Amino acid sequence: MHHDHLDALESESIFIMREAFAKFGNMAMLWSIGKDSTAMLWLARKAFFGHVPFPLVHIDTSYKIPSMIEYRDRLVREWNLQLVVGQNKAVLEEGRTYPNGRATRVECCGWLKKDGLQQVIEHYGYTGIIVGVRRDEDPTRAKERYFSPRNANMEWNASDQPPEFWNQFKTDFAPGTHIRIHPLLHWTELNVWEYIEREKIPVIPLYFDDGTGHRYRSLGCAPCTFPIQSTARTVSEIVTELKATRTSERAGRAQDQESEDAFEKLRRDGYM
Amino acid sequence: MAYARNQLKLVVVGHVDHGKSTLIGRLFYDTGSLPEGKYEQLVAIAQRRGVPFEFANLMDGLQAERDQNITIDTAQIWFRTQKREYVIIDAPGHKEFVKNMVTGASRADAALIIIDASEGVQEQTRRHGYLLRLIGVRHVVIVVNKMDLVSYSQATFDKVSKEYRAFLASIGVEAQHILPVSARHGDNLASRTEKMSWFTGPTVVEALDTIPDAAEVTDQPLRFPIQDVYRFDHRRILAGRIEAGTLQTGDQLLFLPSGRTSVVRSIEGWNTPQRETLSAGEPAGITLSDQLFVERGSIAVHAADPPHLATEFTARIFWLGRTPLAAGKRYKLKLVTQEVECEIKTLEEVVDASTVQPIKGADSVRTNDAARVVIHTRRPVAVDLFERVPFMGRLVLVDGFDVAGGGIVVEVPERFAAATVVADAGVNADVTRVARGERHLRHGHRGAVVWLTGVPGSGKTTLAKSLERQLFERHIQVFVLDGENIRPGLNADLGASGSDREEHIRRLAEVAKLFAESGAVCIVAFASPSRAERERARKVMDVEDGPSIPFLETYLSAAADTSSHYEPPEHAELTLVENVSLDERINRVLEHLMRQIR
Structure with missing residues (x-):
């Protein structure tokens, strides 16, 4: 059997997900509906022979692009998924959001996404959360572990992380804390698209040029996510485009650009 | 890969x-x-x-x-x-x-x-x-x-x-x-x-x-650690990753540490082409032709080239823990998907990793230093020498909630060759009865009888109780038979006459044997003054279809021996003279006993 680099990446991710499932009695996978977490969902189906034996958590900020929700609900039906939707209703009711002019972009992300996630974790008592972050996305994620502990306040102690070697992960943890599991950590943006192409994974059409000469490269909330100039209409055209590009993936995500260390602060506080 | x-x-x-x-x-x-x-x-x-x-x-x-x-x-x-x-x-x-x-x-x-x-x-x-x-x-x-x-x-x-x-x-x-x-x-x-x-x-x-590409590990013997067992769609799927070697449908697999065998019926996958062979680095899912009980931590191998199955081995370790690594302290050992409690038995050499010079007389390993240690595990683990199969020759040590150290296996005693251990267990011969070797594998030690003999007041009961505690702390199955728990029940019908006394000892020996056959160390603390009766007790330990149960006649000699009817043993395994301290007595019995039961 001939193995290529995608086989190697896939093998590592499957191994990590099976380790997590064996070790965490109550866990869930975050699904942002984007390409990464959808590829990760596909990997879970590979790891568990067509099944997804844990719930998928979608943190709905209410500002998602509407077609994302339609696409989400279609896959839930077709793939027979357990979906848990989390939403920080208090903040939304009070209207303390960036689109309302009552929060900065970073505060809005923190309240709607980070706190929304914390509410779900506390409500369901999850001790393991699978998240599809990758090392090549940004410098703080580059420092992540595959199994990354968060304290009771969800905080990440980036300067004192557990050692992680020889496929042995941190699976022992104090009550009240939880572990983030990152099965895609070693993938690149290009790898994800190559894998989507090989496996024919259905991705949301927002990633493709709709005829306006623009497409989304990274998906978030409508007010803070902007399309990039691109004429890529298919997965293989995206792969070709990425092989040549030298601009960063999250250039269209406004919250990252607010200040030099804004995103880093968000992640320390428990953002995905 | x-x-x-x-x-x-x-x-x-x-x-x-x-x-x-x-x-x-x-x-x-x-x-x-x-x-x-x-x-x-x-x-x-x-x-x-x-x-x-x-x-x-x-x-x-x-x-x-x-x-x-x-x-x-x-x-x-x-x-x-x-x-x-x-x-x-x-x-x-x-x-x-x-x-x-x-x-x-x-x-x-x-x-x-x-x-x-x-x-x-x-x-x-x-x-x-x-x-x-x-x-x-x-x-x-x-x-x-x-x-x-x-x-x-x-x-x-x-x-x-x-x-x-x-x-x-x-x-x-x-x-x-x-x-x-x-x-x-x-x-x-x-x-x-x-x-x-x-x-x-x-x-x-x-x-x-100029550095060559990462090497393939398919030319190594098969090592397939089981990560989990799933029941999906009426199939029982053993999932894991092939860490070394190759696996094919139809292969006879030996599972360690249980020693059971079965045949690969199918290779399972989702949205992948049907496969007949899997090789090192690949995720795997297989079904077996028998309803064998397999769980996370089992290692599937080919019987022709198995790893060691050991409760003791030597490793070179590096220590990252917040508190120093200490001999005698318990840690969790993880080796592929196996997890077992362990103890550092000996610190053979502690190395200051900044100078890479040995630290003389060190009794612990400081953070960021290294050591050569003998590790004792509570249950047997499948393990290879790091030089031979790297994936199965490296371990981590967990202290509390934290991965605190890692190490590579550099030496495994000859007696732990898996072939020997599995053959000794004879596990596939009779699947209903629990075989002697299986108990050995489960407990990590054999059963034995320690027969303490000596005149009243020679210290038998004290020694028996201390020994029991010491063995218990070492995770050895142990039980003491003495006058307190035998006379009121089992031997309530016996008096002090000659024939009753003989029957008393006979029953004691038979019960001790049953304990030993169940895998425990049985300590008998009775005067048993008659040499002939003790010899009969020793004979009871013979086993028809295997090696006889280790019998450790331990003589506590005392000045009073000569003035009584006591007949001192002529060939006791151990003789403890009167002026030896209790600690020393315990150590001498342990030294002798542990060699017999490991």
Whole structure:
């Protein structure tokens, strides 16, 4: 059997997900509906022979692009998924959001996404959360572990992380804390698209040029996510485009650009 | 697993401030691997802050790092040469962050060690070199950096390289390349420099490109650790990853530590082509032809080439824990998917990893130091020598909630060859009855009878109780038979007459034998003055279809012996004279007993 680099990446991710499932009695996978977490969902189906034996958590900020929700609900039906939707209703009711002019972009992300996630974790008592972050996305994620502990306040102690070697992960943890599991950590943006192409994974059409000469490269909330100039209409055209590009993936995500260390602060506080 | 797209994972290590981040940043810049605008952006940020631009900042994403100017963790980034793609793992040089260095290095196929030409070989230069060897990174390129600070002097380079080459040789590592560079100026990284025309060797990029691709491990014996067992769609699927060798449908598999066997009925997968063979590195799911009970931690192998199945072995370990590693303390040991409680039985040698010199008389291993230790596990674990099957020869130790150390297996006693242990267990002969060997495997020891004999007042009961406690603490199944628990029940019908006394001893021996057959150590504490009766008790220990149960006649001699009707043994396994302390008595019995039951 001939193995290529995608086989190697896939093998590592499957191994990590099976380790997590064996070790965490109550866990869930975050699904942002984007390409990464959808590829990760596909990997879970590979790891568990067509099944997804844990719930998928979608943190709905209410500002998602509407077609994302339609696409989400279609896959839930077709793939027979357990979906848990989390939403920080208090903040939304009070209207303390960036689109309302009552929060900065970073505060809005923190309240709607980070706190929304914390509410779900506390409500369901999850001790393991699978998240599809990758090392090549940004410098703080580059420092992540595959199994990354968060304290009771969800905080990440980036300067004192557990050692992680020889496929042995941190699976022992104090009550009240939880572990983030990152099965895609070693993938690149290009790898994800190559894998989507090989496996024919259905991705949301927002990633493709709709005829306006623009497409989304990274998906978030409508007010803070902007399309990039691109004429890529298919997965293989995206792969070709990425092989040549030298601009960063999250250039269209406004919250990252607010200040030099804004995103880093968000992640320390428990953002995905 | 080999990758169709050539990719090599490279860890960069060395003493703090010897220039790792600068070298990496510069390598990126010089090979044209930076994202568009990144260089300009960083130059602009530096200007805004009123500080000169540093190539080191290319790597540093975290605020804390920029403030302290040290790399606190391992980040991964990618660059490309003519030959292949490199994933660079930057590992911190600060002493406090050895755990991060280990994290990074464990993922690497090769290592780049950086030494500051003006400072020479330092503490972390040695420690990292030593750790790389323990972690098993085989390809090492050494870079003598900051040559600009020593006027590009050949003599300085020769001195530093000679010293480090000798150090590496002392720990059994051969330096493939030692190269003079100046990372800050890009000398000898991607292109040659006129400033060191005396150097005729390769550039850093050329040296890296000579490293062979990561090797396949399919030519090794099959090792398939079970991660989990799933019940999906009416199938019972054993899931895991093939860590070494190959597996085919129809293969007879031996599962350790249970010793059971079964045949691979099918290879399962989802959205993959039907497979008949799986090889090292691949995720696997199989079904078996028998309804065998298999659980996480079982290791599937071919019976023709099994690993060891051991409760004791020697490992070279490195310690990262917050509290020192101590002999006698219990830790959780993880080896592939196996997890077992263990104890460090002996610290054979403790090594100061900054000098790589033994620490004389050390009774613990400090954070960031190393040691050669004998590990005793509570249950048998399937284990290979690291040199033979690396995936099955490396372990981590967990202290409390934290992974606190790692190690490679360097020696396993001959008696733990799996072939011997499994044959001894004879487990497949009779699947309904629990076989003697299975109990041995489960408990980690055999059953035995310790028969304490001596006149009243010689200390039998005291010794029996202390021994029981000591064995219990060592996780040995143990029970004491004495007058207190035998006379009121089992032997309530017996008096003090000669024939009753003989019957008394006979029953005692038979009960002790049953305990031993159940896998326990049975301590009998009775005067048993008659030599002939004790000999009959010994005979009871014979077993029809196997080796007789170890019988340890232990004679507590006393001055009163000669004046009574007591008949001292002529061939006792152990004789403990009157003036020996209780601790000494316990130790002598333990020494003798443990050899018999392990």
